[in-house]
Amino acid sequence: MAVRGRWLRAACCGAVLLAALTPAGAAASPVASSTPPAPGSVISQQPLPDELSLPGAATATKLEYATEWRSGEPTVATGALFLPEGDAPEGGWPVIAWAHGTTGVGDDCALTTRTPRSDLERTYLQHWLDSGYAVVSADFPGLGSEGLHRYLDGPSAANSIVDIVRAARDGGAPLSERWIVMGQSQGGHAALHTAAIATSRAPELDFRGTVATGAPANLERAFTIGVPGFPDPGLWGLVSFSGYIFAGLRDAYPEADVEGYLTPTGREVVDRAEELCYDDLEESVRDIPVGELLARPLAEGPMPALLADYLAAPADGYDRPVFLAHGIHDVMVPLPLSAALAADMKAAGADVDYRVYVAGHYTTVERSRADVDAFVTRSFE
Template sequence: MCPAVAVAEPVPGAVMSVEPLPAELSVPGAVVAERLTYRTQWRSGVAAVGTGVLFLPPGEAPDGGWPVVSWAHGTVGIGDDCAPSRNRRIERERRYLAHWLSQGYAVVAADYPGLGTEGLHTYLDGPTAANSIVDVVRAARAAEPSLSQRWVVVGQSQGGHAALHTARRATARAPELDFRGAVATGAPSNLELLFPFGVPGFPDLDLDGLVSFSAYIMAGLRAARPDLDVNSYLTPVGRDLVDAAEYLCYGDLEDRAADVDVGQLLSRPLGDDRMRAALADYLGVPTRGYDRPLFVGQGLRDRMVPAPLSFKLVADLWAGGADVDYRTYPDDHFATLFAALPDTTPFVAARFVR
């Protein structure tokens, strides 16, 4: 008999491939644009493959290398065709990433596991997204020696949620790097407290994207927790929409959901003990254990992520001892991204002073 041979677990951040990114998929101001395929992990610790991009600014790297902004993207969908590294980024995101390049940062951007790689992207699964956001920094440094160990995470919307999770685990996950802090704007939070109120016939709350976001959440939860039998909570209309959410990107899902009210999705309440516990585990944002400064920005006219959700989040973060710079803006969900730049730009610069 042959002796058993130990097989090493894939190392998170290990580079599997590097390829030039087509020019139409790059962003203004990037003199290098590459697509990375790398090793990462699901929240369970099971090995996963991630993809992402690396953008470099012009000029020579400063002493110590280019400081790194790890960008956490907002909602695009959960199907492979929705992966940001496979598509031209929307103009808003192109302008935003160009800003950070113009400030002298290298920008890396994870797609999140399941977007363009094996498995379904588990939407708003913060720990899994955070793993990929940390590991794309590792991969980028392995692929590009001019990058510094020093880095921050910046995220908007879904990416704001992911940025907070990243900030909670970055130092412990990658002690060989030098994590400095996080920016999160328009970050959904406390959803685990709201979803259990969902019942059949729940009224329309006049929130932008609510039906589509709910479908993505239920699709992700269904994939992450098959033991819950998520389909048993859904009407035929709900099951059809959640099935479609697995492959339709956000704009197409919005079109598909245009005539569906959120109350049409559910066949029974989401408030039983088992579902409440699952939602808390799946959707919750940690409020303790942060070891680096946070910037949290919120639009007061945000109709996707209402401001009161962030009020409670920040109160809980402060109570938990986090160093949080909290700012509000008289703007909607997307305008807040740019309204906050006069504050987020010096916040990020200050993280790299020492």
């Protein structure tokens, strides 16, 4: 394993160096090319600092591994592996791939770099460790690794989630082939995208199902009602989330005039979004009305097609059960957005259990836990 690890590090470093020396959009020289590591290959692993670990974790490891952007272009991502206390059962620990909520898009916002997990997330993940599951958690491409993290780029996040499960096994951890994906908020959106590709991307694994709470859905439709001077709808974090989305759009579609839809204030917010993690960005935009971001209606020109391509959560492609939950008091992601998705999923033939709780955006995680416990137990039977 040590020899193989050194080979992987050497191969990846060569690929990263080549990418750094190649202009964006240009083809690499055939003479200098090398085959990048296969998606899910471990590049490096090291202990995670205590302040970034989880209570109840016997070991906490930072993984650097190979994955791909939605285009298929190879990239390097980071994430964490947490193992429970005690000896692994026969066949290895069953795996929960946790997709985290919004932290930001800058490298300092990665959960394996400097940003500790919230108390809610730490408690929730400790529950799964104490219940006998290993937990892996991808940072998502560009978050703590090369490139800009494209916020709510579901296909790229999904690749990194599937591939961190492979990487954790590739690194020698005693893990079962059986796994599920689970996510909250931004992570719920990523979990849904993961569910649509998990079996086809990693047929060597045994994917069992999906849990998504507070998942943003149908944003591509909601955003097209945005116009200059749009009144404040009372949604928490809307200016910050908009800044992250436009930063991702600007990076993903450089040929499109994304900035042409923004006022000078809007462009300043997007520039800040590329640097500031969520709490700091929220503080900096607190007094900026959302209506001051836009210079033209988002329903005009190419923007509706860009939003649909970039933001849409999948309505079909699910070959395993999905537990989809939302809070009626969610003032970050309004409940009707996920209700419409659940209806579309059912119409497409998905096995989806849609639950609504008397809860807010974050408290849905705890209010749904008993039902999620039952779903996870059934999924691993």
